[in-house]
Amino acid sequence: MGRFDGRTVFVTGATSGMGASHVRGFHAEGARVVVAGRDLAAAEKTALELGERAVAVRLDVTEEQEWVSAVQAAEERFGPVSVLVNNAGAQHAPALVEDTSREVWDRTLAVNLTGQFLGIKHVTPSLRRAGGGSIVTIASTMANTASPYYAPYAASKWALRGLTKAAALELGRDRIRVNSVHPGVVRTPLITSPADGGQHAIGDFYSPDPYAVPRLGEPGEVTALVLYLASDEAAFATGSEFVLDGGLLLGPALAA
Template identity: 75%
Template sequence: MPRFDGQTVLVTGATSGMGASHVRGFHAAGAQVVIAARDHEAATAFATDLGPSAFAVRLDVTSEPDWTAALDEVSSRFGPLSVLVNNAGTQHPAALIEDTPTEVWDRTLAVNLTGQFLGIKHATPSLREAGGGSIINIASTMGNVGQAYYAPYVASKWALRGLTRTAALELGRDNIRVNSIHPGVVATPLITESLDGGPAIGDLYSPAPFAVPRLGTPEEVTALVLHLASTDGAFATGAEFVLDGGLLLGPALAA
């Protein structure tokens, strides 16, 4: 029997990068997958490619009405939710705090933190109806350190750690596990492409000093997502899983 046979999984920010990888991973493992994204046209095309066990919902994660409508649609189409992957996130152009527009701060926290809060809030009744399940919040290694020029992003990811732990405490007795994954430098457009004509984030991080001296892949993050969402990860909740090739460890010994 496929690993997620009969389970319904909702992935936010699901049309590209890590989100698209997570969708494919769950779909291949037998899940009914909900592809949630602001770009409904792209999400619909993706769902069509995957077939009848996938469908698209339009979802701006910062919008509470969008979350309500999305979960209602999931319920009518597939029944209660078993897994929520809070993957949607945004980055911003590099800037010192004193040069960061307030609207950039507000937008970054709205997507990266409030969006995940709303996901937990609105998915919980559905997960409870299913008899329990798993919520996986995609954080970042920037949520473990300070990083010059990226104060809004760093702050949002630090706060997500506290949100994850609190949700795990509140939902444990409902058999709902809540964990966070902290990817390092993963080869996705968010990392490899410039936001404002300046250097891409990936350009600021040479993997040469890492213990594993390369960029990560979306599929490697997906493998951890699937583990945590499955019964293999049944004893993990409120935990933080760093997947960074050793970035946070500091420089490795030279070969």
């Protein structure tokens, strides 16, 4: 028996990185998974690999009508949604605030903040029809601190903290829990590949060597936390922030 037998789990940004890991983790625990992403071909490939308990939907999280269509498709295939994992996110090429274009600012907030708002807005009625459930928003350690050259990203993640907590207060009496996960530097293309045609990836500015756990995180480690928060084991957790960063926010550790 899996922790999510008979439940429908909707994951955004589900075709690569942490999202792909989350989809496979929920599926392995018995869930019916909705593989949502902008690249429909990639989403369909994943769904085909997973079999009849998976369906692919095209979803640009910044487009409200696409949310409406994606939730409708999920319910038509599997019934009401029990879990939403708001995973989709965008990084941008490093730049000082004064050198950041309005286009980059708007796009980053559209994906990282408005996209999560639209997910909560349009999946909540389905969660109510399921009798309750869980929303997990994927934030970042940059929601707790900041970094030079990444102001739009940091701003979007700080704002996401407020959105998560407000939603938790609004939805608690509907048996819907809302929590945020704050990964540190995890080995995904968002960290290891340059964004938006930039010459540097965020990983180029970071070394894990000084921290208590001196390595990059792995997507599966984040998935394990997401699975816990979405499960009945975390029934008393809502509006909370769960940091998974190997000690990054703590600062440099005592040398061995």
